Amino acid sequence: MKVEQIQRAMSVGVIGGLGAIGSADLYAKMTKVAAKAGPSERIKVQFGQQAFDDIDMAGAENAQTNARKLYVFDMLREFEQRKSNAVLLPCFISHTFLDEVQAEISIPVIDMVAAIRHHLAQRLPKLQKIGILTSSYVRKKGLFEKYFCGAHVQPDVQLLYPAAAIQHACLMRAVYGTTGIKNGYLDGESIDLLYRACRDLLDQGAQVIVPGMTEISTVAEALSARGIPIIDTNQIYAESALSFKAEQVGRSFKIGVVGGVGPAATVDFIEKVIKNTPATRDQDHIKLVVEHNPKIPDRTENLIAEGADPTVAIYAACKRLENDNADMIAIPCNTAHAFVERIQAYLSIPIVNMLSETVNYIEKRHGDKTCIGLLATSGTIASRVYQQTLDQNSARSNGHNKFSMIVPDADHQAIVMDVIYGAQGVKAGFVNDEVRAKLKRAITYLVANGADVIVLGCTELPLLIAQDEKFDVGGKKVPVLDPTEILARKCVALASPIARKAA
Template sequence: MKSPRKTANARTLGIIGGLGSLAGGDLFLKLLKSQPLLAEQGRYHLLFEQHPFKDLALPLSAGASMTSRKLYVFQVCQGYADSGADAVLVPCFASHTFIDELRAELQIAIVDLMAALKAHVAHIAPPGARLGVLASDYVRASGLFERHFADDYELIHPSPVQQAALMEAVYGPAGIKAGHLDGVALELLHQVCLELEGQGATLLLPGMTELSLLAPELMRRGIHCVDANQVYADFASATDSLPSLAPFKLGIVGGVGPAATVDFMGKVVKNTPAGRDQDHIRMVVEQNPQIPDRTANLLRQEADPTVAMYSTCRRLEEEGADAIAIPCNTAHAYVERIQEHLAVPIVNMLSETIDFILHGYGREVRVGLLATSGTLQSGVYHAAAERVGLSLLVPDDAAQARVMRAIYGEEGVKAGFTEGQCRDDLLAGAGQLVGQGARVLILGCTELPLILAQADGFPIDGVQVALVDPTDVLARRCVALARGLR
């Protein structure tokens, strides 16, 4: 199912028709006839999925299971998302009892049927009015209408006898779902409406989309009822009706290296203000240790990691990532190459780190860089620093050799060591930078914070220096993005 080619301001709406073929078809027709679509026919594209839901004929009793329905709706919505649609219409009140569960997992907007109905009622019924609700046993038991209307209106439901008649009118052998739009179905429904009006209801709200098929005839008989499909169609074609999408999702290029990936994720969790599991950030990780070594490519022209990094980022895009984090300093030598080919931003750890130092320690501070030789040779940190007027100090050749041994040596951090020789080597490199006057040191390889943690006032050769962990800076920035902060 592919969306047609769209102009810049075009909107593609998908309609799930398989939850009720007649109701779905009725909604589709009313969308085609809605005024916004008629006025701008070239702007709107409609996609209609009529693959039937397997439990379509089962009455929605109070204890009905929603599991199959949830998965069916999710799968169809995901298909529309993959096709490039902008939003999905779900003409099924029962499905709107779990709509928030779907939204949390989908990267496509679901147009809210209850929001449409509530906005419509607000225009035609004064606060405090008595509203009659014509809903299935399941929707009635779920309290769906109470959640949306009870604060402003008094809700009335049919008596047990008339509720049974309502279910018969929709699900019975002579009911609407069986294709009968007159006769027994219409008369049963009319009697239910009369009872609700007899209880003082001034407006009747349908809680079953099939009722829209009989709404015109009921209105002709003097029943003051709402055509839910017409209301839904008009709402969906309005320019301001699309709800927000799923919560922020962070994509992580993992495996560069593996331990640094786990460390970075832990820092995202640690830096997220949360009182419960659900307050944390959604993360999707492509753990790909087979991405060629970045330092080996930069220093010795070995295998180029560009394609592997790009394909990893593309998979994160396809998983719905809103932003991508790469917890590898050296890998940022390739970010500019691939960013222009991606639709979502890569959060640049190096630029964020330089900005953190600038705002935290000032422009005059002397900054030393502890990193792989590949990162130093690429000049990516130096370029980021020069853009804001900072200069960087780097170790001399002997000290840099010890930094590289701390990372890649037999007892280095990439081999799983965080104490002993690797720590001594790293401190030797740090001491050489401090001897040059550095008072802020960037731990510019993502494994180095596994040896020395970020700190202010860390003593090196008798001098108190600040250790800056770029992965922690990156984690904080990603948390800020997820929370909508600048």
């Protein structure tokens, strides 16, 4: 059987610990939903719970939620490690800060209130007055207003809440009181108190009662038996997992950077990402995670001599970025791209190929230039990775290779290597006019031998000469291109919503 024919079950996690009664009820209902799902809707249910010291009156109007936020974050990280596809969070209090947590986590949380809104729109489309039984904290935060009273819903929907006295003496006491549902009392006084709260809402004109506390759903059947038109929000939440699509949840895009190859070039790349990002405030910038590992074996030493193979080290860095929820990987090192093809197939996220982007840039911006002069390490030149990129470009153009490439002769290549690796070279921290003058000698050589565009094919070189579309070489205007700059711009275009709209 082919791999693509194997049907894998969707894995849904249920976070427990934020209310034992409510989360246990949701888990039980989710298990039943999963058991009844058809072959195309197979669901594997996972339950997770850690020790959480909930305060006695977590739903009080001025309750503190810091510990709850951190608990939810930790639990979501646990489900990420368990490779769950999505998570159910049975806690209305936690949904008041869901956006804060979702922005920092890759695993999508199925939105409980959105599921309730969708259910009501489908089953009771003509609703005008909805009674809400929720905690004083959630009520103060306006959670339900966010979903039912915004511009995206019917403007004539009215949310009703119990009178202040009923809210405190009946609703909060029924859930949080000594003989309340949280303490295991699912009948008797707790039902009587909830019934009084429901009657208050019905007297205000409520057409349906929506539990905004997961504990209330555990006794919805008992209230329904007393004639209360109440829905079971835990059941609705469980069933929503069947139709959930991960792409429904947005999160911040994150660029992973394999750093340390070399260290200064890494900083240069990050600065260029920041510079090229359209932003008016901190929050407009792109999330970055850097695996800064200067201990990765030298790429050039491996390619031209008997140096250690850096493949595993580069792969390990990429896997750490993958595990840190990066959406794509940038490697600001030209020579390292000789190893990209070896590892890309084993990663679940793409490496943005700096060399391919550079060739694409030349074709788009300087298509009339046919001879590319390459300044790079001897390892990059020996690996022929740029030449292979040109060959791939030619294959896409029906075999017509419009570009040729030249490199320095032995003497000028020695100058380039001294500029990069010398005792007073860039990797040693020397960025001055003397080193810059050496590099210009190599540029002049390439231009004299026919190059009409120069590629600074080592990420240390742009530390000496910035990208210049009209670089003057003996009176001739020659574009000098910085692949680091080109890579940064491409990453911004892929990651930034603002940049995508502007493109």
